[in-house]
Amino acid sequence: MKKLVLPMESVGIKDVAQVGGKNASLGEMLQNLKPKGINIPGGFIVTATAYQYFLKSTGLQKFIKDALKGLDTKNLRDMAERAKLVRETIKEKNFPADLKREIIKYYRLMEKKYGKNVDVAVRSSATAEDLPGASFAGEHETYLGIRGDEELMKAVRASMASLFTDRAISYRVDKGFDHFKISLSVGVQKMVRSDSGASGVMFTLDTESGFKDVVLINAVWGLGEMIVQGKVTPDEFLVWKKNSSIISKKLQIKEEKMIYSKHPSGIKATKIIRTTPKEKHTFVISDKEVQKLAEWGMLIEKHYTNKYKKWTPMDMEWAKDGKTGELFIVQARPETIHALRDFSKIREYMRLETSKELVHGASVGSQIATGKVRVIMDVKGVNEFKAGEVLVTDMTDPDWEPIMKIASAIVTDKGGRTSHAAIVSRELGIACIVGAGDATKKLKNGQEVTVDTTGSEGIVWNGALKFKVVDHDIKKLPKPKTHIMVNIATPDTAFEKSFLPAKGVGLAREEFIIASTIGVHPLALINYVKMSSKIKNEIDRRTYGWKSKTQFYVDNLAYGIAKICVAFHPYPVLVRFSDFKTNEYRTLVGGDIYEPAEENPMIGWRGASRYYDPKFKEAFKLECLAIKKVRQEFGLENAIPMVPFCRTKEEGVKTQEIMAQSGLITKYVKSKKQANTPIYVMCEIPSNVLLADEFLEIFDGMSIGSNDLTQLTLGLDRDAGTLTHIANENDPAVKKLIAEVIHKCRAKKKYIGICGQAPSDHPEFAKFLVEEGIESMSLNPDTVVSATIAVAEEEKKMHKK
Numbered sequence: 001m002k003k004l005v006l007p008m009e010s011v012g013i014k015d016v017a018q019v020g021g022k023n024a025s026l027g028e029m030l031q032n033l034k035p036k037g038i039n040i041p042g043g044f045i046v047t048a049t050a051y052q053y054f055l056k057s058t059g060l061q062k063f064i065k066d067a068l069k070g071l072d073t074k075n076l077r078d079m080a081e082r083a084k085l086v087r088e089t090i091k092e093k094n095f096p097a098d099l100k101r102e103i104i105k106y107y108r109l110m111e112k113k114y115g116k117n118v119d120v121a122v123r124s125s126a127t128a129e130d131l132p133g134a135s136f137a138g139e140h141e142t143y144l145g146i147r148g149d150e151e152l153m154k155a156v157r158a159s160m161a162s163l164f165t166d167r168a169i170s171y172r173v174d175k176g177f178d179h180f181k182i183s184l185s186v187g188v189q190k191m192v193r194s195d196s197g198a199s200g201v202m203f204t205l206d207t208e209s210g211f212k213d214v215v216l217i218n219a220v221w222g223l224g225e226m227i228v229q230g231k232v233t234p235d236e237f238l239v240w241k242k243n244s245s246i247i248s249k250k251l252q253i254k255e256e257k258m259i260y261s262k263h264p265s266g267i268k269a270t271k272i273i274r275t276t277p278k279e280k281h282t283f284v285i286s287d288k289e290v291q292k293l294a295e296w297g298m299l300i301e302k303h304y305t306n307k308y309k310k311w312t313p314m315d316m317e318w319a320k321d322g323k324t325g326e327l328f329i330v331q332a333r334p335e336t337i338h339a340l341r342d343f344s345k346i347r348e349y350m351r352l353e354t355s356k357e358l359v360h361g362a363s364v365g366s367q368i369a370t371g372k373v374r375v376i377m378d379v380k381g382v383n384e385f386k387a388g389e390v391l392v393t394d395m396t397d398p399d400w401e402p403i404m405k406i407a408s409a410i411v412t413d414k415g416g417r418t419s420h421a422a423i424v425s426r427e428l429g430i431a432c433i434v435g436a437g438d439a440t441k442k443l444k445n446g447q448e449v450t451v452d453t454t455g456s457e458g459i460v461w462n463g464a465l466k467f468k469v470v471d472h473d474i475k476k477l478p479k480p481k482t483h484i485m486v487n488i489a490t491p492d493t494a495f496e497k498s499f500l501p502a503k504g505v506g507l508a509r510e511e512f513i514i515a516s517t518i519g520v521h522p523l524a525l526i527n528y529v530k531m532s533s534k535i536k537n538e539i540d541r542r543t544y545g546w547k548s549k550t551q552f553y554v555d556n557l558a559y560g561i562a563k564i565c566v567a568f569h570p571y572p573v574l575v576r577f578s579d580f581k582t583n584e585y586r587t588l589v590g591g592d593i594y595e596p597a598e599e600n601p602m603i604g605w606r607g608a609s610r611y612y613d614p615k616f617k618e619a620f621k622l623e624c625l626a627i628k629k630v631r632q633e634f635g636l637e638n639a640i641p642m643v644p645f646c647r648t649k650e651e652g653v654k655t656q657e658i659m660a661q662s663g664l665i666t667k668y669v670k671s672k673k674q675a676n677t678p679i680y681v682m683c684e685i686p687s688n689v690l691l692a693d694e695f696l697e698i699f700d701g702m703s704i705g706s707n708d709l710t711q712l713t714l715g716l717d718r719d720a721g722t723l724t725h726i727a728n729e730n731d732p733a734v735k736k737l738i739a740e741v742i743h744k745c746r747a748k749k750k751y752i753g754i755c756g757q758a759p760s761d762h763p764e765f766a767k768f769l770v771e772e773g774i775e776s777m778s779l780n781p782d783t784v785v786s787a788t789i790a791v792a793e794e795e796k797k798m799h800k801k
Contacts (some may be wrong), residue, residue: 004050005102007186008043009034013307019045020125020185025332032303038296039328041190043120045104048127048183050099051160058093061180064164073170083166083534090161095153103156103188104149110190117147119191121330122155124162127183141165144223144270145191145260152188159186192330195259195270196322198284199224200234202293203303203335205313206242210338211495212313213566214247215239215294219284222257222273224317230319231272232256235284238559239294240566245634246290247554247562248491253280281544289327293318300332313339343499345471346785351452356462358443359411361436363458364422365782369431370464371408373447375440390451392443396421404428410453411439411460424512426780428493431459435677458577472785474501478792482769483776485571486784487755490516491560496566497781501788503639504571505564506703506778507755510578511621513560515588518542518553522619524590525549535590542589550622557626558634563638572638574680574703574778575630577623579644581606602717606681607645612654619656624662631664631677642680642703647687649694656698680751684708689737692744701751702741703778706758710734729758729765742772751775759783763790770794 002018011019011027019027034040038704055061073079095103099615110118121154124145141162144156162168163184172179200219205212218227218234226232232255244646254275254498261271285293297316304312349368374389376382379400385391387406396404404410404424408431412421415434425432431453433439443449443460450465452458485506488494514522520539524531527550528539528549539549546552565573581601585591592616605613611620630639641664646652655678659665665677670761681688681695684705688695695702706729711717713734716726729735738754745752753776758765760783770775770791779787 001048002047004047004053004099004290005106006045006575007106008045008046008189011045013168017127018047018185019187020048020127020183021333022123022125022331023187024125025187026187026189027699027731028307029300029303029329029332033300034127036299037186037322038299039326039617041121041192041328041330043110043187043189046103046156046186046188048185050102051183051185054093054095054099054160057096060090060093061782063089065180068169071169073173076166079169080166082364083169086164087161090164091154091157093157095157100153103152107149107152107188107622108545110188114190120152121187121189122146122152122159122192123187123189123331123691124159125185125187126163127185127656144225145195156186156188158579160184169170189330192319192328193321193323194224194319194552195222197320197325198222198322199227199317200284201227201678202297202316202318203313204297204316205335205338205415206495207335207338209498210343210497211567212311213569214495215241215297217290217293217318220254220257221279222259222282223270224319225270226256226258237285237294238563239290240562240636241294241298241635242569243635244291244294245562245636246287247566247634247764249283251281251283253544254284255280271417283474283545289320292327296329301331304332304334308334311339336552344474347499348470348472348785349454350468351450351454352466352468352472354461355450355465358449358460358462359436359439360459361411361433361439362422363453363455364425364432365430365453366430366786367431367782368452368454368465368467369449369613370448370450373443373445373449375443377440387475387568390443390449392439394440396424401474404430409433409453411436411443411451413437413440424490426487426782428490429496429781431458433460436460436731460488471666474499475783477501477785477788478790480792480795482791482795483772483778484784484788484791485753485755486781487778488564488567488573488781489708491563493781494564498567500781500784502568502571502784503776504568506575506753506776507642508561508564508573508575510515510557510561510576511580511584513557514578514580514779515584517556517560519589519593520553521585521588521591521593522550522553523616524588525553526618526622531590538772540590553622554625554629557623558629561626561630561639562634562636564641565630565634569636569638572640574640574642574753575627576642576644576682577607577611577620579607608643608651608655611643611649612658617658619663620658624659628662628664640678640680642682643699644682644705645684645708646681646695647685651692652681652698654697680730682708683741685712686737689741689744692741693748696745696748696750699750701753702745704738704741704752704754704756706734706738706754706756709737709756710758713737729756731761738769739772742769742774745775746773753778759787766790771798 008027009030013024013028016024064086067082146155193549203216220226220232220234227234233252235252236250240247254271258272301314308547312410313335315333315335319328319330346486370392371388374385376390382403385403388408390409391407392411393563395412410425412434422434431451448464450461483503485504486502488505489509537702543549543552582595582598582605583601586595610616627641630636676698680701681699682705683702710729731768742752760776760780
């Protein structure tokens with residue numbers, strides 16, 4: 001005869017049919033992982049046999065069948081009435097005497113171990129849950145802080161009754177599960193007093209992209225139900241699996257927490273209270289606790305991966321006891337969404353019909369999207385925007401990014417292919433058209449449109465047109481000798497872009513990290529005590545949780561860089577020091593105090609000229625400290641610093657002297673660098689080409705910035721729309737300079753790549769680069785696949801010759 005109640009540590013994965021997925025997993029960990037040092041609270045299990053026995057012996061089985069006969073889940077009111085009747089009837093029935101005795105017997109054993117009237121968590125565990133395609137997540141109830149015999153009986157019956165919540169009934173009907181072929185087991189587990197401590201969830205992968213080399217941890221004060229309910233945005237931590245380095249920390253303002261109330265007659269005695277000012281602005285757990293949890297998560301993932309003989313990422317719940325300070329894993333289940341995903345597929349979009357062309361402009365990305373137009377002319381109106389709409393505006397800046405992420409497509413009146421809207425859209429994988437001229441006037445709110453960016457010219461068509469998507473298998477793509485790399489600006493997209501067939505990142509821009517994550521001019525942070533009360537208040541708001549204002553800058557810049565480096569490890573990531581122009585720096589908090597108003601910022605105080613300047617030198621040191629942290633503390637030696645807009649060799653020397661003072665490189669002596677860190681320089685000024693041999697004496701390689709090199713060779717301002725017809729990297733003068741610097745770098749056996757726009761926009765330009773012997777091309781994410789095929793084909797032709 002199958003048992004009615006079992007010790008939790010006596011079961012394992014093989015017992016899912018008897019104890020459900022949740023309880024089977026807890027037993028599995030108690031048997032195999034607790035001996036390895038992972039804290040897992042024990043308890044006992046009321047089995048599926050007990051559930052079936054309870055229903056049968058009390059006549060509930062027949063009653064439930066009759067109550068649900070002819071149920072139509074689309075009739076919500078009728079379903080709610082029937083479900084409530086079933087639940088209330090189950091709760092009112094008493095357990096058979098032998099079942100009650102067994103439950104009390106095991107509760108007494110817990111009291112003997114933990115003390116009289118021990119608090120327990122009563123968790124439902126359906127026998128079909130946590131299976132691929134049928135997670136049942138959130139469908140059944142958990143009761144926390146249960147104490148005493150009678151309250152325990154009420155909670156166990158209520159857990160069983162939760163098999164018939166409205167959402168659970170509807171879910172089973174949608175999934176095609178028979179209500180009576182699923183049973184509910186109940187886990188009774190020692191309660192971790194996280195009401196006075198903390199709780200959270202942990203995943204052994206990035207939940208958005210499925211990237212497998214990190215552990216993601218969320219944390220809130222009090223009971224973890226606040227995360228489940230979405231009432232509090234939790235602190236977030238990312239840990240690199242290779243060495244347990246914390247590569248990202250996000251502090252959230254946690255206004256509330258859930259705790260136990262006094263134990264009245266009800267079985268779910270919890271309440272929500274306000275957090276203290278200190279709790280609100282402090283990280284919930286320490287770095288050591290983050291790393292401990294991550295190491296536990298990796299152990300659990302390894303165990304289940306070995307058990308199932310395939311990669312098994314895990315979804316876990318953890319709790320911190322406020323009285324003892326101990327951490328516990330209280331639940332673990334396999335994550336099934338990304339574990340089943342095929343990451344080797346890249347998509348291509350093809351439009352199948354046409355209609356009236358409404359507007360056109362420069363195409364960004366290579367895809368097709370449909371949606372309703374939402375014209376917003378000012379960032380103040382972003383609250384009007386709804387997910388899936390097409391954002392139509394004059395132009396964007398970092399303040400627009402929250403809604404850009406949820407847009408189906410973006411269309412702007414102004415801007416070119418290097419504008420904010422274009423760069424962010426590429427990173428997010430969103431169809432975008434820039435420089436459309438009068439889109440904000442021609443397109444109307446609510447109008448259904450199709451945004452097509454599959455050609456060099458992006459077109460907005462009237463109506464929702466049909467299109468198809470073709471998948472490419474990365475495994476079948478050719479592997480050219482020329483390294484195809486990718487440009488990355490926004491760290492949040494790095495994990496997703498890591499699945500592209502790219503040999504690293506040829507351009508990681510610091511500017512987007514500084515603008516979106518930090519938002520404050522570094523000199524305003526350094527000179528905080530001298531700032532006005534208004535600026536101080538804004539700085540204080542952004543820097544809560546950090547020991548110092550400058551450490552906030554260093555840490556957040558380091559976290560952004562590290563995220564990109566982890567995504568593409570072990571391939572190189574060329575991290576360009578900040579290349580803000582003065583007008584861009586002025587947009588940061590406190591920026592107008594330190595930045596001059598220049599007539600032409602494009603050829604003004606930017607790049608290396610700023611780094612050694614006494615007015616900016618201390619700010620540049622913070623950037624050096626950030627990369628030092630990434631390379632030396634996180635162990636991400638694939639981060640290679642790159643100096644932009646370096647006008648003379650002397651500027652390169654002065655810049656490296658400051659890098660040495662900051663500890664990023666060991667020392668710098670008489671133009672002979674003795675460094676443990678390679679340093680590249682951007683080749684984007686004619687002087688870089690003409691004096692390449694001299695620059696290469698102090699730098700380990702060059703990366704061609706074709707956008708700036710073109711404007712300075714042809715004497716134009718690429719921000720000025722009137723001269724865009726001249727700005728072409730295919731100009732013979734530009735190509736002559738590029739060919740010369742490639743040959744010079746090759747002769748000295750120094751790195752030479754390109755990270756400009758040209759190879760992405762002009763296939764013939766990519767062909768030219770291959771012929772001249774370029775080592776690598778760093779492209780926009782949307783062109784990596786097509787460029788890989790084209791470059792491989794060109795190399796094949798050259799080989800035949």
